[in-house]
Amino acid sequence: MEITVLYFASYKENSGIDKENLVLDSERNFMLSDILKVILTKHPKIPTPQEKIVAAVNEEYQPHNHKVYDGDIIALIPPVSGG
Template structure:
């Protein structure tokens, strides 16, 4: 199944892109998607450790099952001053 991933903040800056697509097996979870992202982009593994995840614009935990066409947003913690 094909999943669209949206990148924000530090992840977007490191990858120099705001979106990507991943092919996953049926019954994959958010956690499986994150593993695939880390495998493809090991340079952002630190950025992904404490992210918030939204699936189709609703916050989701890492055990949530994904479906064909889902849009997953990876939102890293933001610090301000």
């Protein structure tokens, strides 16, 4: 299975890239939470705890228990703060 991951704002800065393709074992089903674990292991400079990461799959925000399929595009959006 191959998916595309898009990094925005601080995620782009901390990973050093704006986009990458991940190739995963196609013999199992992956949830978004599994993909986030892979990403955080691969890019340890991303400081956001996994449970706080907001992600869109194919341009729609999804919960972490969303199933991910071959060809999906996952966009990682950092938490918004301000006042």
